[in-house]
Amino acid sequence: MINYAGSLDLVFQALADPSRRVMVERLSRGPASVSELARPLAMSLPAVLQHLHVLEASGIVTSEKVGRVRTCRIEPAALRTVEQWVSERRSSWEHRLDRLGDYLAEQPDEANYGREP
Amino acid sequence: MINYAGSLDLVFQALADPSRRVMVERLSRGPASVSELARPLAMSLPAVLQHLHVLEASGIVTSEKVGRVRTCRIEPAALRTVEQWVSERRSSWEHRLDRLGDYLAEQPDEANYGREP
């Protein structure tokens, strides 16, 4: 059962770990097997598998097993939900700053530093 | 001492908690005091303060105390680093898919499903 939407909690949590980000970076260059993902990481294979589970639970990565090798790949939809959430908050803040700038520009120039409309 | 760059670890970790995201959403609409941030959250003030420390350590939020009230605001640079990291990985993957599509379009149409060049 895969979480295509990717709840923000799980997605941010998944990306908070540097090893998992290394895995995502590797996968952004193309699909990879579990052992390929493990190669650059200084940890046991079971540990890598646990990280993979976290990434799959978040919806960032999907995988399928053919024969004895499991091939993993990125699910861009999950990454898009993060991008969107972050960019909405940031641009909300930045547009607010613009509006505040406009407001202050219209006011007489006194003691406005740090004040809010 | 504030982390303006915002290490990816700390930033993703900070955003992984729903209460902290509520705080960021509130701040994206403008600066707020600690108790304003606390109002919609069902937890004690010390707990909110701990979340605020996490957000500040990540560089997402800054604050300054004037009189007895501490005013918090968003630091958009930290949010931009997240946006950038995620969008780079995603677009790397998506452009790779484009190139793969081009490659397959040039190949004879047989048993290419799921294969990599």
Add this chain to the structure above:
DNA sequence: TGCATAGTTAATCATGTACTTAAGTGTATC
């Protein structure tokens, strides 16, 4: 001065996370 307000610190506690090792399950290859 006295008392409420806004925030802060410290100590504590229950879970959750990121590993580990040891042992087990299918697949390929000889």
Add this chain to the structure above:
DNA sequence: GATACACTTAAGTACATGATTAACTATGCA
């Protein structure tokens, strides 16, 4: 059929996280 390969599961452990309550420190105001 035997043996190696590529995971997979289970169990255990050390440390981090998210909350709590109790007690404390300014600041502002009547």
